[in-house]
Amino acid sequence: MNRILPIQFSKTDKRIAFVLTLLVLAFIVLTLMQDFLRSELKNSSFYFSESFMFSSFWWLFAPLLFSQYLAVRWKITKQLYFHITIILLPIFVHLIAFPFSVWTISKIFYYHTFAFQQTFRYALSEHLYLLAIIYSIPVLIFQFFYKKAILAVPGSEVQNESSTNHFISTILVTDGNKKQNITVSEILYFSANPPYINIHLEGKKHLYNATLRSISIKLNPEKFVRVHKSTIVNIEMVSSYTTRLNGDYDLTMKNNVQLRVSRNFATDFKNLFNKTHRLTTK
Structure with a gap:
């Protein structure tokens, strides 16, 4: 190493x-x-x-x-x-x-x-x-x-490297009458829906009994970043972002969903995005 x-x-x-x-x-x-x-x-x-x-x-x-x-x-x-x-x-x-x-x-x-x-x-x-x-x-x-x-x-x-095993790779969710394991890497983003959170996948959404704070400590910080007090995104699922010229940004997910990036979280988001992607700001 x-x-x-x-x-x-x-x-x-x-x-x-x-x-x-x-x-x-x-x-x-x-x-x-x-x-x-x-x-x-x-x-x-x-x-x-x-x-x-x-x-x-x-x-x-x-x-x-x-x-x-x-x-x-x-x-x-x-x-x-x-x-x-x-x-x-x-x-x-x-x-x-x-x-x-x-x-x-x-x-x-x-x-x-x-x-x-x-x-x-x-x-x-x-x-x-x-x-x-x-x-x-x-x-x-x-x-x-x-x-x-x-x-x-x-x-x-x-x-x-020393703590990779502590990050979750799957999440067990309820889909109707059955339990289903979803792969964390396939998640687009998490959004707050107190007292629960929404897990957003391509064309599907799951309600999960947790908070953004509790789920964030289980996610790999090299893959997931908080962009708003109510949103955590999978950085690999972000295609681009644009500035609002007031410190805030709008990001576009790969499924064309747009989310707001708060100025309080913009620095961490941009650093991780630029590290993971080629810059595609407009």
Whole structure:
């Protein structure tokens, strides 16, 4: 199962970016302090500029971890190759970008240029395990918590997959003296008829002992949408809709019946219609 989500920066995304930036800044400061302490204990010289340049190892974590987070958020999948790729790719980029940044900075601002190969071998021998840990744990955390959040969103694909069995596929109605099962996917729409509801099929209507509210929670929200306080329609049975230019709309069912779409429900209706159909507004 794959789930691809459009990237939209939410408040949570911005908070994560902010926290990552703060953590990186904290590690840079700690690195500088550690280098200073080492020089004091060994009675050696401390060069702030050189220490700051090599702290670029930590600079790279903020953009790479955030990119990794966005990738996991964009595509929720159980496929192992994706998880392996999303871990190995930032490690590889980090191992290349770090010596390149050191080489570039030293070449521009220092008399001595640190060779790319030298810094690369240093990073590979000293920091590979650290990169593997840092880029592995967030993937597991992001995947777990974002899946949990998606499950809480009504109408999301992940939720629909996990709760498909909870949606009714048939309804038992009374037709004269007999009981009859009707297929939910064949229903055109439901309309209120207190204390009952009407179930509208092609050329037929059934009276059913329920309310729109009670029946709505049993219907797949990817198939049925409320368009008025007294109407729920099967979105696949809608052929088109037209605006009244006042916020309300008129929709046309496939059997040419016209129903009103209230402005209070118009957004949800249009979103689901445009997702399910090619736009056929007039």
